[in-house]
Structure formats: C-alpha cells, structure tokens
Amino acid sequence: MNLAFNAEELVFQKEVRDWITANMPPEVAEESRRSRSSHVSKERLLQWQKKLSQKGWLVPNWPKEYGGTGWSSTQKFIFEMEMARADSPYLSSFSLKMVAPVLMKYGSEAQKKRFLPKIAAAEELWCQGYSEPGSGSDLASLRTRAERQGDQYIVNGQKIWTTNAHWADWMFCLVRTSNEGKRQEGISFLLIDMKTPGIKVDPIYLVDGTRTPMRHEVNQVFFTDVRVPVENRVGEENKGWTYAKYLLEFERGGQAHGPRLRKAFRHLQTLSKTQLNEGEPLSASPHWRERMAALEMELDAVEMNELMFYSSLKTGDAPGSMASIVKMRGTEVGQKITELAVEAVGWYGAPFTELRNYDSNIVPVGGEYVDDVSPRYFNQRKTTIYGGSSEVQRNVLAKAMLGL
Ligand SMILES: Cc1cc2nc3c(=O)[nH]c(=O)nc-3n(C[C@H](O)[C@H](O)[C@H](O)COP(=O)(O)OP(=O)(O)OC[C@H]3O[C@@H](n4cnc5c(N)ncnc54)[C@H](O)[C@@H]3O)c2cc1C
Incomplete structure (x- = not known):
C-alpha cells in the first residue's frame, strides 16, 4: 500500500493546514494542549465547532445531501492529521459521528429535519x-x-x-x-x-x-x-438493539486514532531527547531506542489499518466489525505511548498526577513537556474500557471474523 500523498493531496493538505492555522482560536488550542484528553470545555468546543461549520468542514463524513464535504477517504485522513497537528480538541463524536448516522438511516423525516441541521451548525450537543x-x-x-x-x-x-x-x-x-x-x-x-x-x-x-x-x-x-x-x-x-449496534460500529471505528497517536509519539520522541539518564539523553540508550522502534512499528500498523479501513468504506456505510480492530489496537497502542512517557519522565511525572489543571499557575518541574504526562497516562486507562472493552472487541472479532 502506498502511503505517500500525491500532488493533489499535498495541495489539499496545505489548504487545510493554512486554514486551520489561520482560524483555530489560540485559546482553544491552548486549552486542548493542556487538557488530559484533548477534550475541552463546552464553550471552547462550540467556539471551534461553529468555525468549522461555517467553513463547511464540521461534518466531512456525512453524505453530501446532509452537508458532507464529499472528500475522499485520504482527504478525510489528511484533515484529521492536520486537526491533530494543530492541537484541535476532539470534536463531539456523540453528535457528529454517532447519533447522526443512526438518524440518517433509521430516523423519521421529522427527526432528520429537527436534529441534523442543529448538529451540523454546532448548535446542539x-x-x-x-x-x-x-x-x-x-x-x-x-x-x-x-x-x-x-x-x-x-x-x-x-x-x-x-x-x-x-x-x-x-x-x-x-x-x-x-x-x-x-x-x-x-x-x-x-x-x-x-x-x-x-x-x-x-x-x-x-x-x-x-x-x-x-x-x-x-x-x-x-x-x-x-x-x-x-x-x-x-x-x-x-427494535432499539439494532440501532444501538449500528451506532456502536461508528463509535468504535470512527475515532481517527492514528493522527492523534502520531502526535503523542512525537511528544514521546521529544521527551526521549530532553530527559536524561545518568547524564545522557534517553535517546542515546540502545535499549530505549529499541523500545521506541518497536512501539513505532505498532503505531505504523494502526495507521495502516485505519487507512485501509477508511478506504474500504464509502461515505455513509456502516464500518462493520473491522471497527473493532481499529478501536482495540488504536487504544492499546495509545496506552503504550503514555506508559513509555511516564517511564521517560520518572519522578518528574509524580507532582502532576492530581494537581495541575490546564489553567493552573503551578510551575512545572523537570522541564517542558513533562507536566501532562501522568494525567494523560491516567486518563488513557479509560480508552480500552469505553465503547466496549478490549476483551469484548476480541470476542466480537473471534465470532464475526474467525467464526469461533
Ligand atoms: C471514562 C469512561 C467514559 C464512558 N463514557 C460512556 C458514555 O458516554 N456513555 C455510555 O453509555 N457508557 C460510557 N462508558 C461505559 C463503558 O461503555 C463501560 O464501562 C464498558 O462497556 C464496560 O462496562 P462495565 O464498566 O460495566 O464493565 P464490565 O462489563 O463489568 O466489565 C468488567 C471487566 O470484565 C471484562 N468482561 C466483561 N464481559 C466479558 C466477556 N464477555 N468476555 C471477556 N471479558 C469480559 C471487561 O473487559 C472488563 O475488563 C464509559 C466508561 C468510561 C470508563
């Protein structure tokens, strides 16, 4: 599979990057950077979602008739990449990626008319x-x-x-x-x-x-x-169980883990260069480099899976049980990145397990980039539980894909 973007896609990437750079309110990016989970307050979320909505980029995954962009799967992936790169907070998946597809497929005409435009205009969460x-x-x-x-x-x-x-x-x-x-x-x-x-x-x-x-x-x-x-x-x-299961496929498959994980991995690379072990940066240690390389390979595999998964989908399709692979591996590799980050900062991670909020004026010790390492580690524990735990995803895969 060729993962390099072609000339047209590179032009698109620049357009997206330039627009996000010019339009992302700095206070939104800052709050997202400082939050444990890239989730922000309602006020900031709506501020950013409204801007994206005005640009026509809030619901790229929706069919065009409901306001979708008509982008290819690679363009959608590029968009998610650029959003993560610019410290965009997570947008409201419950609204944009979960209830919306259910309403489109199973909702009455009155429900579609009442709810979908409000979601697309970032007026209701x-x-x-x-x-x-x-x-x-x-x-x-x-x-x-x-x-x-x-x-x-x-x-x-x-x-x-x-x-x-x-x-x-x-x-x-x-x-x-x-x-x-x-x-x-x-x-x-x-x-x-x-x-x-x-x-x-x-x-x-x-x-x-x-x-x-x-x-x-x-x-x-x-x-x-x-x-x-x-x-x-x-x-x-x-008949709600049918609609509930349909929604779960979107919850598990539509989270775009790869771009977020890549960003977290770059953060880990910075820590490897700045954190010292007996006077030497961690990155000088062959053992540490081996662990980083192994983790990066797992990350490459998540990205590859996610891209293949998106390219196998047409806009509006249900993700199917492949969603379980993406959810399970995306969240597990995400946890591994936070685990290695905690090891990298060692004691410096300890003071911030409970203390520091994004608007705190407590000065971090141990250098830049260390203060959010422990909170992110703890926050990430949830990811292999919500949306169906990893064990449950393995059961789904065993049944649906392996026929066990
Ligand atoms: C931070 C967070 C946010 C959440 N947000 C939401 C939300 O917005 N809305 C919502 O509805 N829910 C939400 N959830 C709930 C989440 O979906 C459930 O926690 C999850 O489905 C697991 O259910 P449980 O907590 O009851 O654990 P249990 O089902 O009791 O599971 C306990 C343990 O047993 C294992 N286990 C259970 N059954 C099996 C099995 N058949 N085979 C093998 N192992 C098994 C599980 O993997 C787990 O390790 C959230 C959870 C968290 C932690």
Missing part, C-alpha cells in the same frame, strides 16, 4: 445513555424502564459513565420497553431532551485528577418520571 450499573459489557441487561402512557413514555432508572451529560442538550438513550422474550427484543432507542424535568446529573471524578465541577468528563444520570414524547423514539418500539 449530545451524550450517550447506554451503560448502567451492572450493564456495561452486558448491555442487553439494561433496566432503565420506559412505560408508555398515551403519546408519552415515562422513563425511570439510572445511566452511568455518561460522558458530558453535564453539558449535553440531548441524550440518545436505550430504555427497556418490554420484558417479554429475548432481552435484546425489549429495548427502544429514545432521544431525550436533557432539560426535561426529572433528570438529575451527578459528576464522577476520574483518577486523572480532573476534579473541578465543569472540567470533569463523566457522570451518573438519574431519571424520575421523565416524560418523553413518543415521536422522539427512533424507529420501532423494541
């Missing part, structure tokens, strides 16, 4: 209400109940680990509408306005030390007699 206490990997066991009363559902129950529920405008939510027959056949897919009375959102603070009220990522969400219009159900009652 979404969160994902799948997991519950006791229902993560075994998602079909979920118990949040929706009982139909006339033209409304009354929702009662609890979701957990709900990323960005504290700022989302809407939640796509799996609820139990029947206890008859197979568990998967009693689930429905609802769109819930987060301002509806009866919804309570409580923060969960992670081990990465992000404890300030608006900077945390995940939450518990409680529903007490929450009224949801029946018109906000996607597709048929009790």
